[in-house]
Amino acid sequence: MAELTTVAVAGASGQLGKPLVSLFIKSGHYSIVRILVRQGTIDKPEFQEYRDRSGVEIVEVDYENPDSVLASLKDIQLVVSCVAKPGQITNQLPLAKAAHTAGVKLFIPSDFGQNFPTYGDPNDRYVNTPVLYGKYAFFKLANEINLPQASFAVGNWMESLITPRGGFDFAARKVTIYGTGEPPVSWAVTNDIARYVDHILRTVPLKEALGKKFRMQGDRQSPNDIVRLWEQKYGEKLEVTYKPISEIHKLLDESEGNNFLASLWNEWANGRGAFPPDEVDNHYFPDWNPKKVVDYI
Incomplete structure (x- = not known):
């Protein structure tokens, strides 16, 4: 998506968000890297290292105020959500609505994990966690409002x-x-996930990415x-x-x-922990060379 040169990231201080933001900055591809922080957290130490970086903006967002969320996406073409905690995953919903109103070209939701084929299915009582339902709620909303989105299934961390x-x-x-x-079971380490996501977002044409779930597998x-x-x-x-x-x-x-x-x-x-081999999208990043389990343990 070389045509997308301004990005906003929610969850930038998390396990995946932090290395991903670092790669966005290091690449020099984005004229704006905007870090969205929840109201009352802008002075936290983890955000201070970005204050003096060229092209990096830190914006405080009140997710309960639609005007605040919308203003945070001014001039933004790409939104990447890395929020993961049960209490924060629902912030994707007002962010998605604002992205639609603001004309964001692509939204990447926080879906960086195993592919649960039955989440959101009320008949599957064993897939009923707040995180999974928060993810399901995003995709349901995105379909309803025709939000341009792509997502990443990265296996197990x-x-x-x-x-x-x-x-x-x-x-x-x-x-x-x-x-x-x-x-x-499909596996990957965080830094390899970040490298893969960064590469896809800078190289795959937007038209090809729209609506696609990229399935990557480190091992x-x-x-x-x-x-x-x-x-x-x-x-x-x-x-x-x-x-x-x-x-x-x-x-x-x-x-x-x-x-x-x-x-x-x-x-x-139950045999659903790994992606089918013919559905893995590692070919999008031939030089990826992810860490293997034997090297991690």
Whole structure:
């Protein structure tokens, strides 16, 4: 999208937003890189490093005030949302409405994760987290108002999930896996996600990007593969505990579906954790060379 040269970013201080903003600035492609910050947060330390950067603007936004949101998008052609927290994901809705009114050429929503084919489906009680419904609400609104948009499905984030929280406690030499552990899972690290998104936004023609979900994959490894890779790399054995899928459903039922991690485990265990090979869009960035799981662990 070489024709888009002004960009506004929401969620610029987050895990993905920060490296993405740095790449936008470093590329020199954008005449304006505007960082949208929530009301009352403009003086936070994480935003101060941008104050003296040429072409970078920091704008405070009151997402409950339509005029404030609309004013924040003046002269902006591209909006990238990296908001992720449950309490902030709904900010995409007033931002989307303002983008439509302002004539923004392309909106990239915060959908940087695994592709959940059934989110928004009231019949799937196991995909019912606030984050997922916040994402679903965006796409529903975007379709209703004909907002020009494209999105990115990036798989599962290694830094967040190949961790004790995700069941991989390598320090304790223990791993917990739900189901058989054999279905493959798509993986990537944050910096590689940012590099891919930045490359796509600067190189793919707008006409080709409109309405497309770009599926990128840094690596494709099952939970059992990760165990084998770790044991081969370090020459030690891990204690692996397998739990039935019914245990995931118990976690989700107890939380009334509001357990994002359990929702991910449910997708992995049921063979929906990886993109079909013929749907992966890595060819858009031939020189990407993303980090592999074996190099991360």
